[in-house]
Amino acid sequence: MNDNRPIGVFDSGVGGLTVAKEIKRLLPHENIIYFGDTKHLPYGEKSKEAITKFTTEITDFLVKQDCKAIVVACNSATSNSIDEIKQAANGTLVIDVISPVAKKVAYELHQKIGVIATKATVNSNAYKKFIRKYNRHIQVIQLATPLLVPIIEEGFRNTPVSKHALESYLSNKKLEDIDTLILGCTHYPLIEKEVQSIFQGRVKVVNSALIVVNELIHELEKSNLLGNTKNPTYHFYLSDYTENFAKTAKLFFGKSILLEEKQL
Amino acid sequence: MNDNRPIGVFDSGVGGLTVAKEIKRLLPHENIIYFGDTKHLPYGEKSKEAITKFTTEITDFLVKQDCKAIVVACNSATSNSIDEIKQAANGTLVIDVISPVAKKVAYELHQKIGVIATKATVNSNAYKKFIRKYNRHIQVIQLATPLLVPIIEEGFRNTPVSKHALESYLSNKKLEDIDTLILGCTHYPLIEKEVQSIFQGRVKVVNSALIVVNELIHELEKSNLLGNTKNPTYHFYLSDYTENFAKTAKLFFGKSILLEEKQL
Numbered sequence: 328m329n330d331n332r333p334i335g336v337f338d339s340g341v342g343g344l345t346v347a348k349e350i351k352r353l354l355p356h357e358n359i360i361y362f363g364d365t366k367h368l369p370y371g372e373k374s375k376e377a378i379t380k381f382t383t384e385i386t387d388f389l390v391k392q393d394c395k396a397i398v399v400a401c402n403s404a405t406s407n408s409i410d411e412i413k414q415a416a417n418g419t420l421v422i423d424v425i426s427p428v429a430k431k432v433a434y435e436l437h438q439k440i441g442v443i444a445t446k447a448t449v450n451s452n453a454y455k456k457f458i459r460k461y462n463r464h465i466q467v468i469q470l471a472t473p474l475l476v477p478i479i480e481e482g483f484r485n486t487p488v489s490k491h492a493l494e495s496y497l498s499n500k501k502l503e504d505i506d507t508l509i510l511g512c513t514h515y516p517l518i519e520k521e522v523q524s525i526f527q528g529r530v531k532v533v534n535s536a537l538i539v540v541n542e543l544i545h546e547l548e549k550s551n552l553l554g555n556t557k558n559p560t561y562h563f564y565l566s567d568y569t570e571n572f573a574k575t576a577k578l579f580f581g582k583s584i585l586l587e588e589k590q591l
Numbered sequence: 592m593n594d595n596r597p598i599g600v601f602d603s604g605v606g607g608l609t610v611a612k613e614i615k616r617l618l619p620h621e622n623i624i625y626f627g628d629t630k631h632l633p634y635g636e637k638s639k640e641a642i643t644k645f646t647t648e649i650t651d652f653l654v655k656q657d658c659k660a661i662v663v664a665c666n667s668a669t670s671n672s673i674d675e676i677k678q679a680a681n682g683t684l685v686i687d688v689i690s691p692v693a694k695k696v697a698y699e700l701h702q703k704i705g706v707i708a709t710k711a712t713v714n715s716n717a718y719k720k721f722i723r724k725y726n727r728h729i730q731v732i733q734l735a736t737p738l739l740v741p742i743i744e745e746g747f748r749n750t751p752v753s754k755h756a757l758e759s760y761l762s763n764k765k766l767e768d769i770d771t772l773i774l775g776c777t778h779y780p781l782i783e784k785e786v787q788s789i790f791q792g793r794v795k796v797v798n799s800a801l802i803v804v805n806e807l808i809h810e811l812e813k814s815n816l817l818g819n820t821k822n823p824t825y826h827f828y829l830s831d832y833t834e835n836f837a838k839t840a841k842l843f844f845g846k847s848i849l850l851e852e853k854q855l
Contacts, residue, residue, distance in 0.1 A: 367630070480737075
């Protein structure tokens with residue numbers, strides 16, 4: 328039995344595309360519906376109440392599109408609103424971007440884990456809570472690095488601007504002596520190499536997209552939900568159509584995607 | 592006769608505070624109501640339709656608060672939605688941040704004017720249209736510099752990050768041979784000195800806040816609307832309450848301000 332209903336993925340903007348792209352690569356026979364809440368991006372600066380309102384409306388929309396699973400491809404949404412999102416999902420499988428990573432790092436030999444993320448994610452304290460649920464002996468240090476998303480969105484990767492911003496953030500005293508650094512934002516895989524070059528092998532850098540998609544595959548298998556579509560469709564809904572999103576989505580998914588504006 | 596009704600000022604976030612602060616300094620006997628649409632910030636990346644919806648709702652709110660004048664302290668709002676804002680103002684005096692600057696530079700001896708601004712402002716072509724309405728012989732070059740707002744918001748002024756970002760933007764071939772540069776975003780006065788140090792006197796840098804407030808004073812005088820409040824109140828409404836806004840507003844206005852969240 329195969330289930331060819333789509334997998335729903337959402338984020339406030341382009342960041343979640345790093346997760347969606349991994350889904351496309353590792354699950355090439357699945358239809359994907361992506362919702363980018365570009366009208367309200369970035370979530371990283373918004374309050375918990377605002378983020379919860381936006382994300383539960385999106386979840387409701389994806390459930391109505393008959394999604395078999397929903398991937399919350401946004402750390403700010405996960406950390407602030409995962410309980411409300413699960414409630415809105417009403418029994419549909421929900422995979423978030425923090426739990427799978429927390430579980431994985433908690434069972435390896437780490438002593439002091441650093442997390443870089445948006446303000447909303449850091450303020451929620453989510454990584455600390457999630458990791459220490461599995462292993463309460465690990466020290467978890469969270470640092471907000473809010474300039475990294477706009478640096479990535481505006482094409483300043485691999486420039487002196489990204490280099491100096493990363494050096495400034497990563498030389499923060501709080502991160503001294505960490506053995507592992509979690510990239511706690513779905514945008515950050517795009518600057519993974521620059522982060523690694525600053526640490527020069529001294530710190531293990533964890534990119535969560537791959538871990539999250541492995542968890543998705545595991546859960547789909549367990550519940551007999553895997554699909555076998557020969558020509559999958561990739562349908563993108565945006566709450567505010569912008570050229571920037573369209574360009575990035577096409578860069579990640581090729582030109583044969585459906586893109587439309589959708590008010591909730 | 593004095594009119595002590597408040598002056599309404601709005602922006603998507605903290606940028607408009609540079610204008611509000613000039614109003615407070617030059618018109619110390621006026622009450623001010625400031626609306627920061629933090630739920631939808633930044634406007635610079637949103638579509639015209641979205642910006643028009645948000646800004647006409649705010650205008651309607653300020654009219655209902657009995658404001659005697661409304662200052663649109665946001666270039667993205669002015670450039671995309673000024674006609675709709677004026678319609679929503681329903682006869683209340685509206686001052687925007689582009690027309691006064693356009694009029695001023697158009698009547699001075701410039702040949703090639705550069706404008707740096709958000710994407711929304713540049714895409715709207717507003718500076719070019721407004722300036723050439725007064726003087727069609729001036730060449731107007733507009734350049735989107737979207738990373739500057741987050742650099743300012745995140746405290747990276749006067750660092751290698753702002754220096755390299757400005758050098759990268761301002762060395763753009765399009766800006767070659769300009770004699771004047773307009774800071775076309777209400778955030779940019781905060782990095783005026785850094786911009787000037789890159790041009791080293793070769794280019795005249797125009798900070799619009801002062802020009803806009805002079806226009807406001809002129810219009811209030813003309814219509815007999817000046818106030819004489821001894822202890823003016825500064826009331827801040829935010830569509831999404833964030834610590835960042837509260838901190839910045841207090842930095843600009845002192846601690847004795849009223850701050851409250853307001854859904855429209």
